[in-house]
Amino acid sequence: MSITTSDTSTPPDISPKPRNRWLALSVIAVAQLLIVLDATIVNIALPTAQVALDISDADRQWMITAYTLAFGGLLLLGGRIADFTGRKRAFIIGLLGFAGASALGGLATNAETLFAARALQGAFGALMAPAALSLLTVTFTDAKERARAFGVYGAIAGGGGAVGLLLGGVLTEYASWRWTLLVSTPIAIVAAVAAARFVGESRAEGNTRYDLPGALTSTAGLVALVYGFTKASEDGWGSAVTIGWLVAAVLLLVGFVIIELRSSHPLLPMRVILDRNRGGAYLAALLIGSGLFGVFLFLTFYLQLTLGYSALMTGVAFLPFTFGIIAGAGVAAQLQTRLGPRVLMFSGLLASAIGMVLLTRIGVDTGFWTHVLPGLVIVSFGMGVTFGPMSNTALVGVADHDAGVASALINTTQQIGGSLGTALLNTIFTSAVAGYIADHRSEITNPDQLPALQATATVHSYTIAFWVSAGLIGLAALIAVVLVRADRDEVSSNTGVPAGV
Numbered sequence: 001m002s003i004t005t006s007d008t009s010t011p012p013d014i015s016p017k018p019r020n021r022w023l024a025l026s027v028i029a030v031a032q033l034l035i036v037l038d039a040t041i042v043n044i045a046l047p048t049a050q051v052a053l054d055i056s057d058a059d060r061q062w063m064i065t066a067y068t069l070a071f072g073g074l075l076l077l078g079g080r081i082a083d084f085t086g087r088k089r090a091f092i093i094g095l096l097g098f099a100g101a102s103a104l105g106g107l108a109t110n111a112e113t114l115f116a117a118r119a120l121q122g123a124f125g126a127l128m129a130p131a132a133l134s135l136l137t138v139t140f141t142d143a144k145e146r147a148r149a150f151g152v153y154g155a156i157a158g159g160g161g162a163v164g165l166l167l168g169g170v171l172t173e174y175a176s177w178r179w180t181l182l183v184s185t186p187i188a189i190v191a192a193v194a195a196a197r198f199v200g201e202s203r204a205e206g207n208t209r210y211d212l213p214g215a216l217t218s219t220a221g222l223v224a225l226v227y228g229f230t231k232a233s234e235d236g237w238g239s240a241v242t243i244g245w246l247v248a249a250v251l252l253l254v255g256f257v258i259i260e261l262r263s264s265h266p267l268l269p270m271r272v273i274l275d276r277n278r279g280g281a282y283l284a285a286l287l288i289g290s291g292l293f294g295v296f297l298f299l300t301f302y303l304q305l306t307l308g309y310s311a312l313m314t315g316v317a318f319l320p321f322t323f324g325i326i327a328g329a330g331v332a333a334q335l336q337t338r339l340g341p342r343v344l345m346f347s348g349l350l351a352s353a354i355g356m357v358l359l360t361r362i363g364v365d366t367g368f369w370t371h372v373l374p375g376l377v378i379v380s381f382g383m384g385v386t387f388g389p390m391s392n393t394a395l396v397g398v399a400d401h402d403a404g405v406a407s408a409l410i411n412t413t414q415q416i417g418g419s420l421g422t423a424l425l426n427t428i429f430t431s432a433v434a435g436y437i438a439d440h441r442s443e444i445t446n447p448d449q450l451p452a453l454q455a456t457a458t459v460h461s462y463t464i465a466f467w468v469s470a471g472l473i474g475l476a477a478l479i480a481v482v483l484v485r486a487d488r489d490e491v492s493s494n495t496g497v498p499a500g501v
Contacts, residue, residue, distance in 0.1 A: 020199075021139045023194070025136065028091075028135055029152055033156050034098065035132075035160075038121060039164065040161045041165070042063055042064065043064070047300065048311065049063065049114070052177065059111060060426070061230070061297065067125075069119070069219075070219075071123070072411070072413075072414070073223075073412075075129065077210065080211075081127060082131035083134070087131040087203060088135065088201040095189075095192035097120070097128075099185045102185045104120065106180075107178070138202045139200065161322060162318070162319060165319070168315055170311075170312055172311035211259070211265055211266055213259050214260055217255045217256040221248075221256060222249070222416060222419065225249035233426065233431060275396070276483055277397070278397070283479050284345065284390055284480055286413040287417060288386070288414060288473060291471075292421070294425035295469060299376075302372075302462055303368070305458075307368060309368075321376055324378075329385070340486065341389035345390055345477070348385030348386030355375045355379035355381075359379075360466045362463060364456055390410070397486075425468060425469065429462065432465075436456070440453060
């Protein structure tokens with residue numbers, strides 16, 4: 001996924017030395033690769049880590065959601081901190097913190113430590129990511145050089161996920177699942193040392209007050225919501241504990257909205273999201289994240305535990321997804337000035353929903369080439385078509401002083417949607433497994449039949465999760481048709497750095 005940043009329209013007070021700018025780009029590119037890579041590298045390692053640390057099916061999603069939730073929930077605040085305390089300083093602190101959190105996760109001896117380390121990775125990533133893109137913006141002021149720099153940055157953002165999946169497979173297969181986390185530590189430390197030498201400092205002027213109450217209530221509300229979903233898989237939706245966490249989540253999130261409406265320096269100005277076009281883009285991004293992130297989780301388990309793929313082969317099996325994204329993005333770039341964002345978003349999301357429906361055809365004995373690859377390619381191509389127009393629509397008509405928030409918000413909503421969707425889909429999955437076994441237990445006449453029943457129940461529950469994902473992405477397509485009204489001229493007139501793929 002893309003990394004976006006805070007407002008950089010105010011000139012920096014200190015500029016990097018021109019002779020260092022390409023070295024600075026190298027350092028920033030490494031940091032971007034770390035952020036994108038760590039969002040996917042643990043996916044392939046998750047089945048092995050789950051067994052090693054005795055993590056339950058209900059809790060395993062925290063290895064993913066702890067990272068995405070902290071990253072998405074704190075990204076806007078991280079951008080503001082970087083703007084006013086110094087982007088180089090925030091960048092280096094983020095890198096060193098990321099290195100420490102990665103080491104903590106790699107050395108974890110229990111699930112709680114691992115989940116906490118992943119949350120810390122996300123928090124330091126939320127500080128590092130906006131600082132990185134801000135530094136890139138102020139370092140390259142020449143139009144041609146900036147285009148080249150952002151081309152490098154965008155290529156890493158687009159390909160980093162595939163690198164993470166492949167590297168996760170290699171490390172899990174030939175070293176240990178722990179190295180999917182430990183590998184980030186030396187890279188981040190070297191990048192921090194290089195940043196101190198080659199990256200110049202910059203900061204924004206103006207009001208330096210931070211909306212800490214908004215950041216705390218929004219993040220706490222999202223954590224409570226995810227935890228409520230998790231408890232639902234363990235205790236049921238009607239249990240007092242589940243209801244208590246969900247009620248707490250609603251109260252905290254309502255409190256966040258009230259704080260933002262009354263604050264003189266809101267973390268999320270309501271004017272940014274209440275615009276019809278921008279609101280439609282953000283809502284679509286939230287639903288896309290909710291429907292898409294769970295696919296990687298369940299397909300990873302299906303490929304490894306049902307089809308018997310190794311960790312390395314699982315990483316290779318996801319490569320077509322990256323190729324589909326790139327192909328779809330290329331098509332969208334050619335058609336956006338002719339068709340406008342509404343048609344492309346609807347078409348891409350509809351294709352992705354159809355691809356998700358194709359994934360519901362998997363079974364215990366079906367193969368990758370016939371039952372996984374077609375759906376995976378169609379989903380990825382549709383997403384590639386969608387991301388560019390959606391990101392540009394998120395900036396339509398936004399004021400200059402809100403451009404940073406508007407750009408960052410598209411990535412924030414994707415990450416938060418991924419956190420909530422992964423938790424919800426995992427809850428649906430565990431409930432469906434238990435329900436299927438209960439419904440078919442009477443058919444078992446021999447204990448030797450129990451493993452087959454378990455395997456069938458598991459795959460059946462994957463398909464239910466894919467149906468829900470298809471519904472979420474289909475709803476995003478409907479929202480694009482209803483809410484997005486920007487024409488091709490409005491989108492093409494956007495300035496600044498849009499949220500990329």
